[in-house]
Amino acid sequence: MSEFQLHPQLAADTLPVASLPLCDVLLMNDANYPWLILVPRVADASELLDLNEGDRTRLWREIDIASQALREQFAPDKLNIAALGNMVSQLHVHVVARFKGDAAWPKPVWGAQPARPYPAEESVERLSRLRDALERFVSAG
Amino acid sequence: MSEFQLHPQLAADTLPVASLPLCDVLLMNDANYPWLILVPRVADASELLDLNEGDRTRLWREIDIASQALREQFAPDKLNIAALGNMVSQLHVHVVARFKGDAAWPKPVWGAQPARPYPAEESVERLSRLRDALERFVSAG
Numbered sequence: 001m002s003e004f005q006l007h008p009q010l011a012a013d014t015l016p017v018a019s020l021p022l023c024d025v026l027l028m029n030d031a032n033y034p035w036l037i038l039v040p041r042v043a044d045a046s047e048l049l050d051l052n053e054g055d056r057t058r059l060w061r062e063i064d065i066a067s068q069a070l071r072e073q074f075a076p077d078k079l080n081i082a083a084l085g086n087m088v089s090q091l092h093v094h095v096v097a098r099f100k101g102d103a104a105w106p107k108p109v110w111g112a113q114p115a116r117p118y119p120a121e122e123s124v125e126r127l128s129r130l131r132d133a134l135e136r137f138v139s140a141g
Numbered sequence: 142m143s144e145f146q147l148h149p150q151l152a153a154d155t156l157p158v159a160s161l162p163l164c165d166v167l168l169m170n171d172a173n174y175p176w177l178i179l180v181p182r183v184a185d186a187s188e189l190l191d192l193n194e195g196d197r198t199r200l201w202r203e204i205d206i207a208s209q210a211l212r213e214q215f216a217p218d219k220l221n222i223a224a225l226g227n228m229v230s231q232l233h234v235h236v237v238a239r240f241k242g243d244a245a246w247p248k249p250v251w252g253a254q255p256a257r258p259y260p261a262e263e264s265v266e267r268l269s270r271l272r273d274a275l276e277r278f279v280s281a282g
Contacts, residue, residue, distance in 0.1 A: 047220055049208055060201050067190055078230070079188055082223035086239060086247035089219070098227060106227035110249050 004043040007090040013115070017127055018134050022058040025066060025134060027127060030115035032104070034074045034097040036066045036130070045091040048083055063093055065141065069133035070097040080108065145184040148231040154256070158268055159275050163199040166207060166275060168268060171256035173245070175215045175238040177207045186232040189224055204234060206282065210274035211238040221249065
């Protein structure tokens with residue numbers, strides 16, 4: 001079994017937020033939506049079913065934590081949670097805060113709009129808020 | 142709290158497959174993809190976070206069961222799993238068997254192609270295969 005390495009496409013499209021017990025949490029570099037991506041640090045995993053039961057439980061727990069952080073920080077109208085992986089097969093889960101009237105609403109976000117990279121200052125502020133919120137929900141768990 | 146009732150849009154778009162401990166399992170009436178929808182029988186739930194912890198655990202387990210059934214019956218190239226709910230807010234989870242070269246590949250299925258309803262005989266055969274497979278994976282769990 002090879003060692004876990006973040007897929008270069010995911011690394012290129014995102015900013016690193018935090019490291020949870022199982023997953024790296026990344027912020028999609030797209031200011032259209034508050035959009036987190038969770039990547040379990042497990043080599044060669046592509047489907048949820050590729051994780052052992054303990055890791056699957058940890059993943060669901062971390063999806064809950066990411067959802068709680070987005071909900072607290074952005075009060076979205078809807079959360080969208082998805083494991084697709086048709087383009088990048090490395091297992092990763094999208095957790096996206098959606099708003100009525102956002103750039104893709106009510107469609108799914110994938111491929112709907114060109115990414116709008118964060119201005120540097122805005123990304124610093126957003127990453128810091130998200131780190132604080134994730135840490136609090138991890139501690140509360 | 143009101144009583145659970147399947148959303149009329151979900152009822153209209155699907156064929157009933159099975160009733161698991163938490164969820165109704167529905168087959169999207171779209172022969173473009175083997176596409177299951179899991180609907181927890183919990184009134185007024187819209188987000189995963191609206192479920193209590195026991196029900197959330199049951200839901201993840203039933204997503205695994207649906208995934209195993211699709212994988213066994215169709216040997217897809219990829220599973221797509223998603224809780225979106227931008228159009229129909231009643232909590233429901235898509236579990237879709239995807240193939241390189243299917244009608245939407247590699248894009249997500251939502252809105253990609255008009256639904257292609259199953260011919261009656263094909264739906265009978267597909268529902269029966271899916272029921273058998275779900276039952277086996279429930280028993281094995």
